[in-house]
Amino acid sequence: MTTKSTDEMDKLIAAALSAQDRDILHNTEELGYFQQFGGKLGWVTWVIMLIQIALFLAGVWCAVQFFGASDLLLVVKYGISGAVLLLMSLIMKMSLWPQMQADRVIREVKRLQLLLASHQ
Structure with a gap:
């Protein structure tokens, strides 16, 4: 039994499929980081990202104040x-990682379903 790379398998699958099936397969390909934040609940992900950025910037500001403070009480507060x-x-x-992983698994399952359907 020969082992083929994923790219070779993808090329073989694409060659065996009809145009409609190729469109479906194209929709199951791996998405970029920010492309994963779409869909029905994509707005929730963007809100989480904006809150995360705000928290990070506030934390960095507190860290800068921490290193610049000379009073012990301010050091403790900012630290x-x-x-x-x-x-x-x-x-x-x-908190976003589990959803991203679940989306990857779902895309791969759809890809496998399409592969099985093309061999029937």
């Missing part, structure tokens, strides 16, 4: 605030 804001930013970003 804790900056750390919490940066961690919240990271959590918001990571």
Whole structure:
């Protein structure tokens, strides 16, 4: 049994399909990072991204104030605030990963369904 690369398999699949099937296959290809933020709930993802950016910028501002502060109370206030804001930013970003992975799996399942349908 010979092993073929994914690109070779994609070319073979595309050659065996009709024009309509090729259009469907084109819609199941891997999307870029920002292209994944579409669909019915794409606006939710964009809101999460905007909030994440705002939290990150506020955390960076607090970090700059932390390193510039000379009073111990200000150091503690800015240090804790900056750390919490940066961690919240990271959590918001990571909350998008499971959905992106699920979308990848769904696209691959559709691709496999199309492959099976073309061999019947």
